[in-house]
Amino acid sequence: MPSTKIDINLKIWRQENPDAPGSFQQYSLAGLSTDMSFLEMLDVLNEKLTLEGREPVAFDHDCREGICGMCGAVVNGQPHGPEPGTTLCQLHLRHFRDGDHLVIEPFRARAFRIEKDLVVDRSSLDHIIQAGGYVSVNTGGAVEANTIAIPQQIAEQAMDAAACIGCGACVAACPNASAMLFLGAKVSQLALLPQGHPERRLRALSMVGKMDELGFGNCSNERECEAACPKSISIRHIARLNREFIKAALFAE
Amino acid sequence: MTLGQTVRSSVGQKILMAVSGIMLSLFLVVHGIGNSMTFFGSKAFNAYAEKLHSLGFLVPLFELGLLAVFLLHIFLGLTLFLQNNQARPVRYQMEKSSGGRTPGSRTMPYTGVVILIFLVVHLLNFHFTDHSIPISDIVRNVLRQPIYALFYLSALAVVALHISHGFWSLFQSLGINHPKYNATLRSGSLGAALALSAVFMLIPLCTLLIKEFLR
Numbered sequence: 001m002p003s004t005k006i007d008i009n010l011k012i013w014r015q016e017n018p019d020a021p022g023s024f025q026q027y028s029l030a031g032l033s034t035d036m037s038f039l040e041m042l043d044v045l046n047e048k049l050t051l052e053g054r055e056p057v058a059f060d061h062d063c064r065e066g067i068c069g070m071c072g073a074v075v076n077g078q079p080h081g082p083e084p085g086t087t088l089c090q091l092h093l094r095h096f097r098d099g100d101h102l103v104i105e106p107f108r109a110r111a112f113r114i115e116k117d118l119v120v121d122r123s124s125l126d127h128i129i130q131a132g133g134y135v136s137v138n139t140g141g142a143v144e145a146n147t148i149a150i151p152q153q154i155a156e157q158a159m160d161a162a163a164c165i166g167c168g169a170c171v172a173a174c175p176n177a178s179a180m181l182f183l184g185a186k187v188s189q190l191a192l193l194p195q196g197h198p199e200r201r202l203r204a205l206s207m208v209g210k211m212d213e214l215g216f217g218n219c220s221n222e223r224e225c226e227a228a229c230p231k232s233i234s235i236r237h238i239a240r241l242n243r244e245f246i247k248a249a250l251f252a253e
Numbered sequence: 254m255t256l257g258q259t260v261r262s263s264v265g266q267k268i269l270m271a272v273s274g275i276m277l278s279l280f281l282v283v284h285g286i287g288n289s290m291t292f293f294g295s296k297a298f299n300a301y302a303e304k305l306h307s308l309g310f311l312v313p314l315f316e317l318g319l320l321a322v323f324l325l326h327i328f329l330g331l332t333l334f335l336q337n338n339q340a341r342p343v344r345y346q347m348e349k350s351s352g353g354r355t356p357g358s359r360t361m362p363y364t365g366v367v368i369l370i371f372l373v374v375h376l377l378n379f380h381f382t383d384h385s386i387p388i389s390d391i392v393r394n395v396l397r398q399p400i401y402a403l404f405y406l407s408a409l410a411v412v413a414l415h416i417s418h419g420f421w422s423l424f425q426s427l428g429i430n431h432p433k434y435n436a437t438l439r440s441g442s443l444g445a446a447l448a449l450s451a452v453f454m455l456i457p458l459c460t461l462l463i464k465e466f467l468r
Contacts, residue, residue, distance in 0.1 A: 103346055105346060109340060110341060173351050175354070175359075176340055180263075208262055209258075211263065217263075217339075217341070218333050218337055218340075220358070220361065220422070221418075221422040222359075223354065224351050227353040235430065236432070239425055239429065240430075242264060242426060242428035
């Protein structure tokens with residue numbers, strides 16, 4: 001597809017610091033290449049703002065190749081924008097039309113704190129991991145890879161869950177600001193593999209307990225999370241988390 | 254985690270929501286089968302009602318159990334609704350579905366409240382009323398009035414919307430999700446919800462439109 005130039009009108013949430021009241025500001029950018037990524041568009045805006053002596057828009061980003069989970073904002077009501085299975089940094093302007101109006105908001109949830117503009121503190125997801133999203137065994141020297149037989153199907157499912165980059169789009173997309181897809185992915189990835197088995201029951205209970213404590217909402221099976229997830233992680237993993245939780249709640253000592 | 258902590262946790266509440274939902278669904282199915290006796294005439298319908306009431310002490314026992322399940326479902330639903338509202342104190346300026354929500358899932362708490370109001374009216378119409386005349390006449394007396402027939406039809410449409418999400422959602426909450434069965438579960442639960450609602454909706458419709466219905 002040949003690159004063309006388009007104009008985009010932006011309405012971006014600006015907030016000085018976590019305690020300041022924020023508001024929307026409007027900006028217009030002309031002659032943007034459609035080969036540009038969404039974040040590159042924000043770079044162009046920031047360059048312009050800096051040259052004009054105004055405060056640039058703060059936004060999270062790191063790898064810019066869709067694997068680190070750092071970027072993310074809500075574009076016209078959809079986390080990471082309108083393209084399915086795509087992070088914001090991998091969303092390109094060719095998916096927008098000349099003269100489009102875009103509303104850009106930070107991920108919103110009680111458990112996420114807005115640091116500045118579009119920068120959101122998502123360390124609550126780290127606290128959930130700290131509550132049990134790990135395997136606590138001393139591994140010693142690496143054993144021969146095929147000592148523990150794992151069927152290919154199971155390995156693939158675990159990998160599907162492990163594709164979670166922890167960006168928080170599931171929380172942002174959920175009408176209830178629930179972190180269940182994140183939790184489901186993390187619990188699944190470990191519950192499926194033998195290394196994760198010894199602690200699976202305690203893990204499900206303590207991670208769900210931590211999620212509740214941090215002020216996330218409850219899952220009501222709206223399926224918005226899997227639709228918004230840049231890694232297209234299925235709610236199948238939430239179902240597995242539910243099974244893990246039921247077994248643990250009934251039988252764990 | 255003690256049992257008390259379990260049922261107060263987010264997943265625990267959802268499981269209780271699903272289990273009470275299953276019980277209410279089963280009740281709805283039995284109620285639907287019982288109601289479909291109306292299509293075989295007033296005699297069949299009245300005989301069914303008489304048979305049901307001849308069960309003696311089982312009837313109030315079942316009613317109390319049903320009331321408890323209803324209250325649990327309503328209480329949990331409202332609790333979850335309030336908790337979920339608090340989980341996002343500042344709303345988005347622009348809200349757009351990423352593609353997961355359905356009309357049913359979107360409106361769950363609201364349709365739930367409408368059903369609660371409907372239940373009160375429904376019980377006043379048919380339960381807490383003069384039972385000296387046959388049940389078929391009680392039904393006719395209420396549903397021959399267009400205002401009541403329309404009320405029942407719209408309330409039942411709301412029920413259909415509620416269970417269009419609920420019938421599927423309860424499987425997911427209980428962890429029943431498998432690629433081999435997902436498509437069947439989804440269309441099957443939707444089909445069952447619509448078919449069941451259709452049976453219920455036919456009764457006010459027939460009573461209103463067919464002069465000799467339940468005569």
